[in-house]
Amino acid sequence: MTFSCRSFPVAEGRSKKIFLRRSKNDDGSTIKRSVVTPRCNNSNNKRSVKRSSSSKGGSFENSIVFSLACLEELTKVEMKRDTPKLIDLWMEKYTEALEWKLANEGSLTIKKTDDKVPLARWITYQRKLAREDKLTPEKYEALNALGMFDVKRRSKGEENNDRSNDGTKKKKKQNQRPKQSWEQTFEELILFKEINGDGTKNQLPIKLKRWLNAQKNTKSMEKRQLLIDNGFEEYVNPKKNARRRASWDTRFTELRQFQREHDHCNVPATYRLNRPLGYWVATQRKTHRNGTLKPEREQALTNLGFEFEPLKTWYRNGPRNVDELAGKVSVSWMGRAAPAYEEKQKLVFESLRENFREFDMRFNHRLGRLGSIKPDIVIEVNNWAMIIEVDEFQHKKYERDGEDDRLEQLRDYFNIPLKVVRFNPDPCSMKDERDFEERLEVLKEHVRNSIEVAPIRDVEIDYVCF
C-alpha cells in the first residue's frame, strides 16, 4: 500500500495536502483507479472521479474519494453564503477529520489519549447539529460521505434503496433529496418498525431519524397523535423522555438521602433504584482518582463519609489479615452482597472454626428448598443448632423485609431448637469504639459460653456488640 499526495483547495487562497490511498498489485504495479463521479457532485465538476470497477460500493477508499469530492463541491456552494473565515474554519476541521480517518484505517473514533480532543468535540458538535437538522444539505452530505453518521447496522431495505435495478448506486444530487409527503415518510417509518420490531429505534435510518427529530415542531395534533400512538412520543415531546442531566448538588442531595437510609455512601454502580446515582458515585471516584475532583466537593463527600476507594480494590491488591482489616471494613451492600464484601463474614467464620474445631461448622450454607436464605455461619450441636449472623450495620434491610418470617423459615427448615447470635462487627455509635478484632473476641467468648447451654425455646436470639 502506498500513499500519494495532492493539494486540495480548502478555501479561497489556501490549500491543504490530502493523502490518498492507492493499492499495489502483488507484482508491485499500481492498480489503476479511474475517476469517480461523486453522488453530491454536479455535472460541472471537472475533477470528478469514478469508482474503480474492482472496488465494491461503500469501501473505505471510495468514502474518502467521495468525501473529497463533496468537500470540493461544498467549498463552492458555501462560499456563496458564508464568510470566508467561517468556511475556512469548518473546512479545516473537516480536512482534519478526513486526515484522521485516512490515518486510522477508516475509523473516526478518537481517544482522549490521541491528543485530538478538539477534533472529537467538533465531530460531536456536527453530529448534534445533524440531529437538530441544522446543517446545510451540502455540509450534511459531506459529513455523511465521511461516515460521520454511520449507524452500526443498516437494514436490508435501506441497503437496497441505495441501489438501482442494475445494482449500481443511485446518484443523489445535492438539494435533490427525494421529496416525500408526511404520510409517505410516516408509512415508511411504520414499515421499518414492523419489519425490524420495536427495539430498533436506535438503528433507524438516518433519514427517518432526522425526520422524526423534526416532528417536535409539528403543529398538527393529528400527526402528533399518530406518532404517539405508534410509540414515537419521545420525538413529539422530546423533553418527556429525554435524558436530563442532574446537577452535582442534586446528586449529592440524593446521596445524602441514601446515606441516611443505609448508613453508608457505597451506592452500587448499578444501583437499580437510582441508576444515575450509581453512575454519579462511580464518576466521583473516577474524578478523584484522576485528581480532578474539586476540593470543596471532595470535602463535602468526605464529610458525608464517602469512601473514594472501594474495598474490592483494596482486597484485590492488599494483604488480607485481621490486623489490616480492623477499622477499615465499613461497607454493607444493597441486595445481593458483593462477594468481596463478604470477606468480613469469612474472617469471623475462620476465626470461629479455628477456636471451635470440635463442632461441625458451615459458612454461608444455602438451605435446600429455602435457597434464598443463607445463614452466615451454622454450628450444629447435638440436637440443636447455633446460627451466627454477621450483621453489618445491623442488617437494617432484613428488619424491613421481615426478620420474623426469616426466623420462622429457619426454624421450619432445621426443625430443631435454634440459638441465633446476631453479631455486629461495626461500631454503631461514638460510645462504642471497639474495633473489629475486639468485637471478634467478644463474640468468641459469647459462643464459648452459650454453646454449653442448649436453648429452652424453639428460637432464641442473642445480640452481641449492639
Added chain:
DNA sequence: GATATGATTAGATGTCTGGA
C-alpha cells in the same frame, strides 16, 4: 464445567453553560 449475575472500571458520548 457452563452459564448467569453483578461489581468495577476506563473510555466514549451527550448535555449544559459561558465566553468569544
Added chain:
DNA sequence: TCCAGACATCTAATCATATC
C-alpha cells in the same frame, strides 16, 4: 452562532462468584 470546558451518563470489557 460556534466552540470548549466540565461533567453527567452510558457502554463495554473484565473479573469474581453463584448457581445449575
